[in-house]
Amino acid sequence: MSVATDVQSQAAPLVEVRGLRMHFPITEGIIARRKIGQVKAVDGVNLTIRRGETLGLVGESGCGKTTMGRCILRLETPTEGAIFYDGVDIANLDRRSLVALRRRIQVIFQDPYSSLNPRQKVGRILSEPMKVHGIEPDPARRTQRVRELLSVCGLNPNFADRYPHEMSGGQRQRVGIARALAVDPEFIVCDEAVSALDVSIQAQIINLLEDLREKFNLTYLFIAHDLSVVRHLCQRVAVMYLGHVVELAECDEVFDNPLHPYTRALLAAVPVPDPTVEADRSFQPLPGEVPSPINPPSGCVFHPRCPIAVDECQRAPPELRELRPGHWVACSQVS
Amino acid sequence: MPPLLEVRNLRTEFRTGAGLVRAVDGVSYTVDPGETVAVVGESGSGKSVGALSILRLIPDPPGRVVGGEVMFAGRDLMKLSDAEMRKVRGGEIGMVFQEPMTSLNPVLTIGRQITEMLEQHRGSDRETAQKRAIELLGLVGIADAARRLKQYPHQLSGGMRQRVMIAIALACEPKLIIADEPTTALDVTIQAQILELMQQLTQRLGVALIVITHNLGIVARYAHRVNVMYAGRIVESGPAASIYHSPRHPYTIALLKSVPRLDRPRQARLDPIEGQPPDLTRLDQGCAFRPRCRFAVEACAAGVPSLDPAGAPGQFAACFRSAELSSLETGRAA
Numbered sequence: 075m076s077v078a079t080d081v082q083s084q085a086a087p088l089v090e091v092r093g094l095r096m097h098f099p100i101t102e103g104i105i106a107r108r109k110i111g112q113v114k115a116v117d118g119v120n121l122t123i124r125r126g127e128t129l130g131l132v133g134e135s136g137c138g139k140t141t142m143g144r145c146i147l148r149l150e151t152p153t154e155g156a157i158f159y160d161g162v163d164i165a166n167l168d169r170r171s172l173v174a175l176r177r178r179i180q181v182i183f184q185d186p187y188s189s190l191n192p193r194q195k196v197g198r199i200l201s202e203p204m205k206v207h208g209i210e211p212d213p214a215r216r217t218q219r220v221r222e223l224l225s226v227c228g229l230n231p232n233f234a235d236r237y238p239h240e241m242s243g244g245q246r247q248r249v250g251i252a253r254a255l256a257v258d259p260e261f262i263v264c265d266e267a268v269s270a271l272d273v274s275i276q277a278q279i280i281n282l283l284e285d286l287r288e289k290f291n292l293t294y295l296f297i298a299h300d301l302s303v304v305r306h307l308c309q310r311v312a313v314m315y316l317g318h319v320v321e322l323a324e325c326d327e328v329f330d331n332p333l334h335p336y337t338r339a340l341l342a343a344v345p346v347p348d349p350t351v352e353a354d355r356s357f358q359p360l361p362g363e364v365p366s367p368i369n370p371p372s373g374c375v376f377h378p379r380c381p382i383a384v385d386e387c388q389r390a391p392p393e394l395r396e397l398r399p400g401h402w403v404a405c406s407q408v409s
Numbered sequence: 410m411p412p413l414l415e416v417r418n419l420r421t422e423f424r425t426g427a428g429l430v431r432a433v434d435g436v437s438y439t440v441d442p443g444e445t446v447a448v449v450g451e452s453g454s455g456k457s458v459g460a461l462s463i464l465r466l467i468p469d470p471p472g473r474v475v476g477g478e479v480m481f482a483g484r485d486l487m488k489l490s491d492a493e494m495r496k497v498r499g500g501e502i503g504m505v506f507q508e509p510m511t512s513l514n515p516v517l518t519i520g521r522q523i524t525e526m527l528e529q530h531r532g533s534d535r536e537t538a539q540k541r542a543i544e545l546l547g548l549v550g551i552a553d554a555a556r557r558l559k560q561y562p563h564q565l566s567g568g569m570r571q572r573v574m575i576a577i578a579l580a581c582e583p584k585l586i587i588a589d590e591p592t593t594a595l596d597v598t599i600q601a602q603i604l605e606l607m608q609q610l611t612q613r614l615g616v617a618l619i620v621i622t623h624n625l626g627i628v629a630r631y632a633h634r635v636n637v638m639y640a641g642r643i644v645e646s647g648p649a650a651s652i653y654h655s656p657r658h659p660y661t662i663a664l665l666k667s668v669p670r671l672d673r674p675r676q677a678r679l680d681p682i683e684g685q686p687p688d689l690t691r692l693d694q695g696c697a698f699r700p701r702c703r704f705a706v707e708a709c710a711a712g713v714p715s716l717d718p719a720g721a722p723g724q725f726a727a728c729f730r731s732a733e734l735s736s737l738e739t740g741r742a743a
Contacts, residue, residue: 274682
């Protein structure tokens with residue numbers, strides 16, 4: 075299939091997603107539940123993540139980027155499609171195999187306030203995953219590893235005795251990162267991992283994520299809506315809209331030479347922190363709003379807002395085509 | 410022309426369990442008629458509290474405006490009675506907040522919320538108010554206004570609700586609108602629509618705008634002048650171009666360097682501001698940015714620097730070393 079072929083040039087893919095669909099049922103009634111519709115959160119996505127790369131997954135709320143991440147983490151069981159992790163299809167794994175998988179795949183969430191247990195000290199938060207996976211069974215060695223993890227993440231090892239509420243947002247996010255690293259994973263899904271942080275703290279955490287990637291040979295799926303952060307951190311970027319990947323390419327290629335009309339509009343909408351640059355940029359905001367994924371438009375899902383749509387776009391959903399080497403676009407009107 | 414709004418030495422305090430917090434600590438600035446002034450800063454810098462203090466919307470207790478004057482159209486807002494202040498809020502000064510879902514009343518229709526404003530502030534009768542409401546929704550780009558007026562906030566999308574907020578803010582033809590993070594909760598493409606709308610309308614109607622944001626890109630695109638806040642004080646202010654191209658306060662310099670750029674390929678690692686944001690209950694008599702500042706010297710511990718002219722005309726910085734900063738910066742980079 076399409077995207078699966080663009081990997082030969084680089085290392086073998088760590089993750090390969092094929093034809094992924096995640097439809098959530100909408101039900102009605104309390105006793106006799108009837109299905110009255112479905113939310114097509116992810117609707118036929120092909121994607122590969124190479125070993126050692128950071129793949130950015132961007133798009134606006136409701137585009138399916140978080141659901142993609144949750145499917146790859148197997149926090150959701152996809153409706154359809156395959157997810158190959160290191161060559162094994164994990165889309166329908168049983169519980170036992172899932173536990174083993176989660177030693178290799180970890181996640182960092184957006185909100186450092188709600189993703190840490192407020193009643194546990196940091197030491198306990200970090201040693202729990204080690205216990206679950208049988209890493210460092212000796213309590214003394216485990217405590218030692220907790221201290222090491224904290225210091226790797228730029229925190230004082232004594233923070234093991236603190237509760238999350240005694241720390242700032244940036245420090246809590248460092249604990250969230252340390253917890254992901256506790257089981258020595260190879261792949262981390264970062265779901266809006268720096269979005270809730272203030273600018274000055276955000277830069278610290280971005281640098282930390284880069285250092286850790288190098289130190290532990292990590293692969294990241296970096297889900298974010300902040301395009302500037304994605305440009306800084308990622309090697310390749312996939313742009314999603316209403317459950318579909320509309321563009322996929324090397325990072326600088328997406329930002330300097332966007333081809334899909336949605337990507338173009340998205341990039342133009344982001345103001346740049348430089349008044350001189352801004353004075354020379356003119357742009358037309360994209361009209362309308364993202365349609366509901368319950369009843370997405372026919373054909374190309376972007377056609378109602380697209381400035382270059384033609385009649386054909388209402389009928390045939392566009393294929394993701396490789397228009398330049400490594401640059402994939404799902405639009406029938408660009409070449 | 411005299412300024413439309415002049416804030417002089419505004420001070421707001423909060424009594425908390427951890428101690429006294431000086432959330433706004435001696436803030437002074439002006440806004441001219443028709444001008445867009447941005448207030449930037451990170452969480453806890455006092456940017457929102459400063460705006461709420463102007464409108465006298467600080468919950469007391471725990472908070473209290475303990476000093477300062479807010480001159481608006483020739484009157485000191487701090488000296489008005491509660492009834493007079495209610496007329497100013499929404500009447501002469503419009504407000505747009507971050508969360509349109511929580512700032513609109515969920516049990517009243519959109520139409521009622523707009524007409525209520527007009528009836529309260531303008532004494533309009535139902536029919537005139539209704540007509541004006543339809544006109545206002547058209548102004549903020551909501552199609553099918555007559556039908557929308559009968560809808561409730563939950564029936565609208567986030568972007569649509571923020572348009573309604575803007576319509577309400579504009580309803581009584583204010584001279585000033587205070588917008589606190591007006592687009593932070595919205596998606597990028599919707600954010601762009603709302604900001605363009607606000608810019609067009611404020612220009613066309615000659616309304617001054619104070620926009621409070623943490624987004625340096627929005628400031629660059631829309632603001633004429635900028636106030637940069639840190640730990641309850643304005644540390645630098647001036648024309649947007651000067652602030653961005655020749656900042657004279659170490660915090661502004663560091664802030665601009667710490668954001669990744671959308672319009673340039675990645676060049677190097679980010680240069681973050683080290684350390685943690687200040688704990689406002691534990692500030693000493695020195696400069697609050699000192700613990701994170703690359704250029705701090707002994708003098709910085711002795712007192713808080715005042716906001717003095719620095720760099721370009723109209724530019725001010727509160728730093729003892731602002732005059733030497735540009736040479737220090739080049740020295741560090743070399």
